Amino acid sequence: MNRKGISAIEALHETFQLLDVYNPVRHVQAGLVMRQLPALPRLAMREAIVNGMTHRNWQSHDSTLVEHIGGTLRVTSPGGFVGGVNETNIISHPSRSRNASLAHLFSLLGIAEREGIGVDRMVREMLRLGYSAPIFSQLDAAAAVRTTLIGDVPDKIWMEFLDAIEPATAGKDLNQLIILDALARKGWVELSEAAAAIQLPRQEAELAIHSLAAASFRGERIIQPVKGAPAGSEPVWCLGTAVRKYLERGWLERESARHLPDRTETALSYARYRGRISSTELGSIMGVQPSNLSATLKHLAAQGDLAPSNESGRGQGFHYLAVEPRP
Structure with missing residues (x-):
């Protein structure tokens, strides 16, 4: 989706709707109960996208790219890690937003959790279903950060x-x-x-x-x-x-x-x-x-x-x- 003339909040809302439509549902039996679980946990997907929007470099003309194919979600946002965060400490490092006012606004609107919770939630949601932890990587000499969630059938x-x-x-x-x-x-x-x-x-x-x-x-x-x-x-x-x-x-x-x-x-x-x-x-x-x-x-x-x-x-x-x- 790449539509002009809509706000960031509208873009997020439409993206979340599309995720729900194209996130395959898996049937997992627990005892006598058949549970319906998405191929990727919705909370993890939501946090990946919100983080990509919140912490991106808004001075860049590049879009925040969301690729969702089956059980894999990739969110690539302009701008590298900030505030001392990197691949080796992103879970435990205090959150440092490039756009503190936007992060605060998203939190007030209930779009994002309070600072420092999004990455924790992504990791926990993925591991609870038996998937690998999310992959956080910096691309192209700090030109972009990518978050990758890989799932399929909950374990x-x-x-x-x-x-x-x-x-x-x-x-x-x-x-x-x-x-x-x-x-x-x-x-x-x-x-x-x-x-x-x-x-x-x-x-x-x-x-x-x-x-x-x-x-x-x-x-x-x-x-x-x-x-x-x-x-x-x-x-x-x-x-x-x-x-x-x-x-x-x-x-x-x-x-x-x-x-x-x-x-x-x-x-x-x-x-x-x-x-x-x-x-x-x-x-x-x-x-x-x-x-x-x-x-x-x-x-x-x-x-x-x-x-x-x-x-x-x-x-x-x-x-x-x-x-x-x-x-």
């Missing part, structure tokens, strides 16, 4: 998992939700990675992790420390065994494209990032006995991805070293 298994967490706040708190999403995509996460993911200091990542460690799913722990990690090394956490099995089985039964990394993928990612891995560590992450994983580690060593820590290949403290550790 029923993931949604039911979040709804079953006790206390319920653990599945809704943004920091805890981001860390859970990282764990479900990778299988494990270091404290430093968790801090980077929530874009906050280590102390706040520790608080979020400890809150998750105190939460439960069907009476079992949601997350746990990885066993066998050397004393004094960076703290590392993985999904609880019950959660891992629930997600693996649910995604497999529904023939979902989503899956947890298998033991080979997990061993390689862990060893390359941490510099080492033992059967105890891998067993803790995978939720199986360490003795069942010796063949996997030996195979990776045989093909040159890992190297044994000693020539005998056994003994207390035996582990494997990454041949190509993280730079």
